[in-house]
Amino acid sequence: MKYLFILGRNVELSKAEVFSYFEREENKILNYQIDKNGLLLDLERPIQEIVNFFGGVLYIGKVILEGEKNEIQKKLDKTVLYSGTSNKLNYAVWNFSENYEFVLNYLKKRFKYERLKTTFKNMTGKINLQEGEDFDIPSSKLLDEEFFVFDYKNKILFGRIVEDYDYKNVEKRDMEKPIRRESLAISPRISKILINLSKVKNGETLLDPFCGIGALLSEALLQEIKVIGIDKNKNTISGAQENFKWFGFAKENYELLNEDSTEVKISSAMGIVTEPDFGDVLKKIPQKSEALKTLKKFEDLMIKVIKNFKSDISGRIVFTSPYIRIGKKRVKCDIEKILNETGYQLLNEIPEFRENQVVGRMIYVLEK
Incomplete structure (x- = not known):
């Protein structure tokens, strides 16, 4: 099973934390790839509701489908992307791919065809990495769906964010x-x-x-x-x-x-x-x-x-x-x-x- 871990401001520390966690849990990391603050893991066993065990992980996403560019649209056509009851949809897309625009244009056309009243939210929020770079995060908390696109071994991986860190409860x-x-x-x-x-x-x-x-x-x-x-x-x-x-x-x-x-x-x-x-x-x-x-x-x-x-x-x-x-x-x-x-x-x-x-x-x- 493939998952995306969106890491916090200290990428090196967060990566070490994630690797130690899965060693402890005896859930083997079969393969991995990192892009900016996005850590893609191919895990031996599925995971669920673990983000709040970490200190250096902001979000966890699950890969829904993968394929080469000429395959991805057909696979997306066969996939339910939004199952909410409202016809209004606020969404964002995390970008870890050279094919981001291609997938984003598909989503816009797809949601229009499904007659959803959509609002696409740009990644206008910022977090400063310890190394001095900035990375983009959603500025809005009012999101119905967060998707991501990630390039991995000559394939496009598409998925959705399924867990986000509960800052409010931890701080409270x-x-x-x-x-x-x-x-x-x-x-x-x-x-x-x-x-x-x-x-x-x-x-x-x-x-x-x-x-x-x-x-x-x-x-x-x-x-x-x-x-x-x-x-x-x-x-x-x-x-x-x-x-x-x-x-x-x-x-x-x-x-x-x-x-x-x-x-x-x-x-x-x-x-x-x-x-x-x-x-x-x-x-x-x-x-x-x-x-x-x-x-x-x-x-x-x-x-x-x-x-x-x-x-x-x-x-x-x-x-x-x-x-x-x-x-x-x-x-x-x-x-x-x-x-x-x-x-x-x-x-x-x-x-x-x-x-x-x-x-x-x-x-x-x-x-x-």
Whole structure:
């Protein structure tokens, strides 16, 4: 089965997340192709209602038909494109094809022949990619249908968007939880991405050694992953407990410890997923010496924590680290130092930042 994943602003990170998710689910990717922010996957098994498990996926589309240019019109003629009860149709078409105009003209003629009162919505909305490019998205939310066209192995693929990310609900529950730390808490989007990169499955246990008020752990618990959260700050542990109570999470699925993660002992866990303390919040670009001092402190902390839990963790370690702007460049932690000291191997290193952000993230995925 072929599906289109329309990725978010950090295409490299979103792609890594999607690939890790399907590895975890043991749903083999038979083939793939990427065009701009469109990732076409040929999957071993069909999927349904999964978009909200991701942090870096905006929409999922399903391929309805495929063929060469001289075949596609006949196949479209035999396909029901709109089955709504109203004769009014607002639609948009995502463009990942050199044959976009050909398919769009067909749709306009087809809907006119079917006597539908249609309004075609151009992709006038914009999202800025981390790499600096823009990509187009629908500006209107009042769409009855979203189609897409994608060129794949000398064929035209045509399909429709079947799932879109529920921003409103995710934002609502994040804003309404009783304890929040706006400047420090990790977002649901990044939390989901890190969890998927870890490949920890539902029913398994995830450890966050710097859990704060439990923002990341909440996303794991919503996926039926068991969690252990540790934090030195007693108030943040109390905040996590209050948030978990508000969510209604079963107590047997989580353990919260007010301890030091460089020393505390735990029962086993499948993986570590965490955003450690990045140090003082920097609002101005620091001197290089100050940035390097912050990074060294971070490296030493992570080495102690990884060593402390190494015998208890059987799977991956996924963590973020400061990616600090100095002038026109950025500096990152010495990952080789962390690897050499802990005996782990580097699987992935992906930057996540916005252009004017002083401290961005470098995301690391490690394995024994």
